[in-house]
Amino acid sequence: MFAYLVKRVLSGIVVLFLVSLSIFLLFWFGPSEPAQSICDRETSNRCTPERLEVFRETLGFNNPWYQEYGTFIDGVFTGREIKFSKNTKVYDCEAPCLGISYRTKQDVFDEMKTRMPATLSVALGGATLYLLLGIPIGVAAAKRRGTLADKALVSSFLAISSIPYYLFALLAWLFVTINLQVPVISDTGYFPITDNPGKWASGMLLAWIALGIFGCTQYTRYSRGSMVEVLSEDYIRTAKAKGLPNRTVIYKHGLRSALVPVVTIFGIDFGTLLAGTIFTERIFDIEGIGLWGLEAVYQKDLPVVSATALFGAAILITSNLIVDVIYSVLDPRVRLS
Amino acid sequence: MDDPLLVVEDLTVQFPTEDGVVTAVSNLSYQVELGKTLGIVGESGSGKSVSSMAVLGLHDARSARITGSIRVRGTEVVGMSEAKLRKLRGNEIAMIFQDALAALHPFYRVGGQLAEAYRVHHPSASKRDARRKAIEMLDRVGIPKPDRRVDDFPHQFSGGMRQRAMIAMGLINDPSLLIADEPTTALDVTVQAQILDLLQDLQREFNSAVIIITHDLGVIAEMADDVLVMYAGRAVEYGPCKEIMVHPEMPYTWGLLSSVPDVTSDTSARMIPIPGNPPSLLSPPTGCAFHPRCVHRDKVPGDLCSTTLPELIPGGRGPQHLKRCHLSNSDAIYEAEVLPEIAPDLVEEP
Amino acid sequence: MASMSPEQGSGDMAAYQATDTPEPESDVPSFADVAEHGHAASELDPDAEPVLTVENLRMYFPVRSPGLIRRKIGDVQAVDGISFEVPKGGSLGLVGESGCGKSTTGRLITRLYKPTGGSMQFEGVDLAKLSNRELKPLRRNVQMIFQDPYTSLNPRQTVGAIVSAPLQVHNILPRNQIKRRVQELLEVVGLSPEHYNRYPNEFSGGQRQRIGIARALTLNPKLLVADEPVSALDVSIQAQVINLLQDIQQEFGVAFLFIAHDLAVVRHFCPEVAVMYLGKIVEIGDRDSIYSNAHHPYTQALLSAVPDVKQAVTGERRERIRLTGDVPSPIDPPSGCRFRTRCPIAQEICARHEPPLLQIGKRHKVACHFPGRLGEHPREPFTARLLGVDAEGQPDPGSSPATDLVEQPGYADTWFDLDAKTIGRA
Ligand SMILES: Nc1ncnc2c1ncn2[C@@H]1O[C@H](COP(=O)(O)OP(=O)(O)OP(=O)(O)O)[C@@H](O)[C@H]1O
Ligand SMILES: Nc1ncnc2c1ncn2[C@@H]1O[C@H](COP(=O)(O)OP(=O)(O)OP(=O)(O)O)[C@@H](O)[C@H]1O
Numbered sequence A: 001m002f003a004y005l006v007k008r009v010l011s012g013i014v015v016l017f018l019v020s021l022s023i024f025l026l027f028w029f030g031p032s033e034p035a036q037s038i039c040d041r042e043t044s045n046r047c048t049p050e051r052l053e054v055f056r057e058t059l060g061f062n063n064p065w066y067q068e069y070g071t072f073i074d075g076v077f078t079g080r081e082i083k084f085s086k087n088t089k090v091y092d093c094e095a096p097c098l099g100i101s102y103r104t105k106q107d108v109f110d111e112m113k114t115r116m117p118a119t120l121s122v123a124l125g126g127a128t129l130y131l132l133l134g135i136p137i138g139v140a141a142a143k144r145r146g147t148l149a150d151k152a153l154v155s156s157f158l159a160i161s162s163i164p165y166y167l168f169a170l171l172a173w174l175f176v177t178i179n180l181q182v183p184v185i186s187d188t189g190y191f192p193i194t195d196n197p198g199k200w201a202s203g204m205l206l207a208w209i210a211l212g213i214f215g216c217t218q219y220t221r222y223s224r225g226s227m228v229e230v231l232s233e234d235y236i237r238t239a240k241a242k243g244l245p246n247r248t249v250i251y252k253h254g255l256r257s258a259l260v261p262v263v264t265i266f267g268i269d270f271g272t273l274l275a276g277t278i279f280t281e282r283i284f285d286i287e288g289i290g291l292w293g294l295e296a297v298y299q300k301d302l303p304v305v306s307a308t309a310l311f312g313a314a315i316l317i318t319s320n321l322i323v324d325v326i327y328s329v330l331d332p333r334v335r336l337s
Numbered sequence B: 001m002d003d004p005l006l007v008v009e010d011l012t013v014q015f016p017t018e019d020g021v022v023t024a025v026s027n028l029s030y031q032v033e034l035g036k037t038l039g040i041v042g043e044s045g046s047g048k049s050v051s052s053m054a055v056l057g058l059h060d061a062r063s064a065r066i067t068g069s070i071r072v073r074g075t076e077v078v079g080m081s082e083a084k085l086r087k088l089r090g091n092e093i094a095m096i097f098q099d100a101l102a103a104l105h106p107f108y109r110v111g112g113q114l115a116e117a118y119r120v121h122h123p124s125a126s127k128r129d130a131r132r133k134a135i136e137m138l139d140r141v142g143i144p145k146p147d148r149r150v151d152d153f154p155h156q157f158s159g160g161m162r163q164r165a166m167i168a169m170g171l172i173n174d175p176s177l178l179i180a181d182e183p184t185t186a187l188d189v190t191v192q193a194q195i196l197d198l199l200q201d202l203q204r205e206f207n208s209a210v211i212i213i214t215h216d217l218g219v220i221a222e223m224a225d226d227v228l229v230m231y232a233g234r235a236v237e238y239g240p241c242k243e244i245m246v247h248p249e250m251p252y253t254w255g256l257l258s259s260v261p262d263v264t265s266d267t268s269a270r271m272i273p274i275p276g277n278p279p280s281l282l283s284p285p286t287g288c289a290f291h292p293r294c295v296h297r298d299k300v301p302g303d304l305c306s307t308t309l310p311e312l313i314p315g316g317r318g319p320q321h322l323k324r325c326h327l328s329n330s331d332a333i334y335e336a337e338v339l340p341e342i343a344p345d346l347v348e349e350p
Numbered sequence C: 001m002a003s004m005s006p007e008q009g010s011g012d013m014a015a016y017q018a019t020d021t022p023e024p025e026s027d028v029p030s031f032a033d034v035a036e037h038g039h040a041a042s043e044l045d046p047d048a049e050p051v052l053t054v055e056n057l058r059m060y061f062p063v064r065s066p067g068l069i070r071r072k073i074g075d076v077q078a079v080d081g082i083s084f085e086v087p088k089g090g091s092l093g094l095v096g097e098s099g100c101g102k103s104t105t106g107r108l109i110t111r112l113y114k115p116t117g118g119s120m121q122f123e124g125v126d127l128a129k130l131s132n133r134e135l136k137p138l139r140r141n142v143q144m145i146f147q148d149p150y151t152s153l154n155p156r157q158t159v160g161a162i163v164s165a166p167l168q169v170h171n172i173l174p175r176n177q178i179k180r181r182v183q184e185l186l187e188v189v190g191l192s193p194e195h196y197n198r199y200p201n202e203f204s205g206g207q208r209q210r211i212g213i214a215r216a217l218t219l220n221p222k223l224l225v226a227d228e229p230v231s232a233l234d235v236s237i238q239a240q241v242i243n244l245l246q247d248i249q250q251e252f253g254v255a256f257l258f259i260a261h262d263l264a265v266v267r268h269f270c271p272e273v274a275v276m277y278l279g280k281i282v283e284i285g286d287r288d289s290i291y292s293n294a295h296h297p298y299t300q301a302l303l304s305a306v307p308d309v310k311q312a313v314t315g316e317r318r319e320r321i322r323l324t325g326d327v328p329s330p331i332d333p334p335s336g337c338r339f340r341t342r343c344p345i346a347q348e349i350c351a352r353h354e355p356p357l358l359q360i361g362k363r364h365k366v367a368c369h370f371p372g373r374l375g376e377h378p379r380e381p382f383t384a385r386l387l388g389v390d391a392e393g394q395p396d397p398g399s400s401p402a403t404d405l406v407e408q409p410g411y412a413d414t415w416f417d418l419d420a421k422t423i424g425r426a
C-alpha cells in the first residue's frame, strides 16, 4: 500500500510538471502578446512598441522559451527576483515562487495561500453536505423503489438538477438574503475559521446549502441507481437467504458495493465542483481562488491564471488519489491484484 | 411426525409488470420428506427458481403476489412475518445458488461470510466460535487447508471451491431442508461429479431433505427420489424418480428425455428436438400450455388440448405418478413411438 | 491459392444459390425440404483430405506484473503444442474442462489471436505466419460461431445488417444482390426472410444462435469453428440447433471444429474427438476409440462423470472415478504429465517426463505413461523404453530414446498395438 502511494504521488508530480509546461507553452506561443497586458497597465494604456520591447526584455520574453521555463521551475524550488521594467522595483519572490501578480504586485503563492482556505471551505463543506445528504436519501429511495415516495423524490430531484447551477445558486441567494432577509446567514463571505468559527460557518452556510442541495440531487440519483442495481445482485439474495436482518443486508452487504461507483463519480466530479465554486464564490461573495482566477483571466494577469490552473490540477490529482485509496479499501480485489 | 417436512399446496406466484401479469408459478403442489431428495426439472423460465424462492419467502411482497400454502413442519410460511421468516432462513431452510461467484459477496472473506451465517442464528456464539465453525465446515466440504483458505476472498477460490463454500454456508446451521438451485450448472463435469457426491454424502450425514433444481435429467436421475417436471409454471408430471425415468407419461417429459443425447445413444440418428419455442408467461397458451409444441396432440380427440387444461392426476401407473395430459394411452404411445427413438436397445424384441 | 480466388468463390456461391432457392419447377430439392428429412451427423471418412492441419500449435499469453512498469512475469500456457487434422467436410470435436484452451484453439484457427508458435496449414497456406492483411482474403474460408447468442450480436443492428456485414466487408456481391442472398440464408437457418429488418432482441436464444450461424455461413466458408454453439441454449432448443448444424454440414460440405464441454453432444456430432487438458491434447481418436475404448485416465474420468439418465435408471452405471482437486494453473503447470496432480494412477515417472502422444490404434492416440482400458492400466510404464529411462523415469543407460516421437497431426500406418503387444498395421 505504501509503495503504491509513493508511486502515485510521484506520478502526480510528473503530471503537475506536464501541466505547468503546457500552460507555459500556451501563453508563450499563444495568439496574444504576453507582455502586452503588463505594458498597458504600467504605462496607463500608452504602450508603444518601444516600451513593449523593454518589458519583453526585462520579463525575459526575448529569451528562448525553454530557458524561461527553466527560470520558472528554478524559481519554484529556490525562489527568484522579478523585475517588470528596467527602473521599477525588484520584487523578491521566495520559493516556492509562482510569480508576482501583474495587477496587485503580490507574491502569487502567498495570495493563493491566503485564499485557499476559503475555496476549500466552500468545496469540502459543500461536498460533505451533499454526500451526507445524497447517499442516505439515495439508499432510502432504493429500499422503497417503485413506491410513490420514491417516484416523487426522483422526479423532483430530476427537476432541480435540470436547472443550471449558477441560476440555482443565484435564486437561492436572492431568496434567502433579499426576500426573506434571514439574519446572520445572509451576511455571506469568508471569515477565517481561526478567528471566529461561528462567523466562518454562518458566512459559508448559504453557499454550502446551495452546493449541498444541488449536489445532493445528483448524488441521490447516483446512489439510488447504484443501490438498486446492487440490491438485485445474487449476493444480496444470498445474504437474505442466510436470514440476516434487513439492516445488515442493506448496509453491510449492499452499501459497500453501491458506494464503489459513487466514489468513482465523485472523483471525476470534484473537478466540476471546483469549477462550480467560481459561481459560488461570485454569488456569495467569498474571496476564494475561483474568484481570483476569474478576475485574473479578465485582467490578463498571467502568473495568477497559471497558478490557479496548477492549483486545479493539483486538486484533481489529489482527489483522484484519495478516490483510488477509498476504492481499494472498499474492494479487496483492487487491493490484491 | 407423520407430516412431511415441506408441503407446498396450490402455490401461485404472480408478478404484476407493465406488460401485464406474469404468472410464473400456477397451482403448484409438492412435498418433501426428511432424508429425501426432490428433483425439479424444466426449461428456463418454467418457474423452478421462483417457486423455491417462495419457500424461503424471498420474494418482495411489493412485486410478487403469492397465494396458496407452504408449510414447513406444519407452520405456514405464506404471509409469515419477516421476523419469523428470518428465523427460518439459513437455519431451518438453506438455499444455495447456481453462480457461486456472483452469490458470494466479492468484498468479504469467505470465512467471514460463513461465520456471519452461523452467528445470525447463534447469537450467543463468539466470533472465535463462529470462525472455528466456518473452518470446520470448509473442511467438511473438502476444501484443502481450510484454516488458511478461510481468510481468502471468493475470487481467490476456483469455481468448484466456491460452490463447496456455498454448500458449507448452506449447511452451517444444520438445516432440515436444503434447496440447491442449479448447484452444478456452471461447473465442469468432473467438478460437478465431486459436488453431487458431496451433496449426497452430506445429505446422508445430516439426514436433511434436499430440493435440487436443474435442467439436466441426468443429474436428477442420479440424485433424486422424486421428480417434479415443470412447464410454464405448472407441474406437468410428478412422481417417484425411477418410475418417471422409465415410464414417463407426459409428452413434454418425453421431449426432454429425447432431446438430449447421452454417451451411448445412436449417433447415426438425428437428434429429436422439441419443436417451437418456450411459451410466454404473459399470455400462456390456452388449454394445455404445451399444446403448440406437442407432436402427440392429434391423438387426443377434438380440440381438447387447446381448450381445456388437463388436471394433474394419476395416469395409469398408480396413485404416486401424476401427469397433466389428456392422452389416455400414453404408456402405449411411449413404448411404441418414443422409446424406439431414444433408446432402441431398451425396446424388447417382439 | 488458386482455389481461393474470388472467381472460384462466386462460382461456389452460384451453386449454393441454386440449391437453396425454392423454385416450383426446379427439381433441385430446396433446403427446407432437405432439412425436413434431415441429415445425420457426418460419418468418418478415413480417406478424406485434411482441410486444416495444425502442428505443434502454441499460444502463450504473457502475464504482467501490476503497476506502471508492467514487467512480464510469466506466461499463461493456454495452448501448448497441439497437433491435429480436420478432414474436409468432417468434424473434429474438442472437449475438456474449463480453461484447458479450447476457445483459445478456436480463436487461433480463426486468427483472432496470432499463435506463439506452430503452424496451421489451410489449403496449402500457413495461417499462423500470415499478416493480418494477407489474411483478409482467407478469412472468409474460416468462420466462427460463438457461444453466447445474447452478447455476440450487436443489438443496434438489424438482422439483415448483421448477416450481410461479411459480404460488404469482403465486397463479394454487388450491393443490389445482397438482400436477396441474406434472405436466402435466413431461410437456410430456419428463420423467415421477413426477419431481415428486425433487431436481435426480438428473438429467442435459439433464434439468435440461428442468426449467428447465418452470419458465419454468409461467405460460404470451408471450415466453421463452433465454440460451444449450444451450451447457452435451453435444453429443448439445443437439439434444434445441432440438427441445423448437421444439415448445413451435409448440404454445403463444411468442415467443423466443434468445441464443447458436453461430451454427449460432441459424441453425437463428431466422428473424431480430441480431449484436452491444460493446453495439451491427452487423447485423440475416432468416436469409438474415445467413448468406448478410452485409454487415458483423464478421458475415463470425464466419461464416468457425465450424469446419464439411462445408466442411472438401469443401475448399470460404472463406479464414478473421483478426481480430487481442481485443474492446476496454466501459468505454472505441473512438471511431466500435466494431469499427474489429479491422476488416480500417477507414478514417479509421471512427474519426471511428459508422456508422448503415441498412436495406439488405427485412429487413436494417447499421451500417458500407463495407457490402458479402465482397470487394465499396465503396471510398468509403457513409454519408459521409448524415452530411454527406467520405470521410475531415471535415465537408463541400457536403452536409448526413440527418435521419432515428434507429434504428427495425422495418423501413421503403423501403431503400437497394446493388446497384441505388437506393431499394428493398417
Ligand atoms: N421479479 C420478477 N418480475 C417479473 N417476472 C419475474 C420475476 N422473477 C421471475 N420472473 C419470471 O418468472 C419466470 C420464471 O422464472 P424462474 O427464475 O423461476 O425460471 P427458472 O425455471 O428458474 O429458469 P432458469 O432455468 O432460467 O433458472 C420467468 O419467465 C421470469 O422472467
Ligand atoms: N486473452 C487472454 N489473456 C490471458 N490469458 C488468457 C486469454 N484468453 C485465455 N486465457 C487463459 O488461457 C486459458 C485457456 O482459456 P480458454 O478460454 O481457451 O479455455 P476454454 O477451454 O475455452 O475454457 P471454457 O470451457 O471455460 O470456455 C485459461 O487459463 C485462460 O485464463
Ligand code: SF4
Pocket (backbone or CB within 6 Å): B250, B251, B252, B288, B289, B290, B291, B292, B294, B295, B296, B297, B300, B305, B310, B324, B325, B326, B327
Ligand atoms: S394435453 Fe395434449 S397437448 Fe398437452 S401434452 Fe397432452 S397430448 Fe400434448
Ligand code: SF4
Pocket (backbone or CB within 6 Å): C296, C297, C298, C337, C338, C339, C340, C341, C343, C344, C345, C346, C347, C350, C355, C367, C368, C369, C370, C371
Ligand atoms: S502419464 Fe501418469 S499422471 Fe499422466 S495420465 Fe498417465 S498415469 Fe496419469
Ligand SMILES: [Mg+2]
Pocket (backbone or CB within 6 Å): B048, B049, B050, B181
Ligand atoms: Mg432458475
Ligand SMILES: [Mg+2]
Pocket (backbone or CB within 6 Å): C102, C103, C104, C227
Ligand atoms: Mg471457452
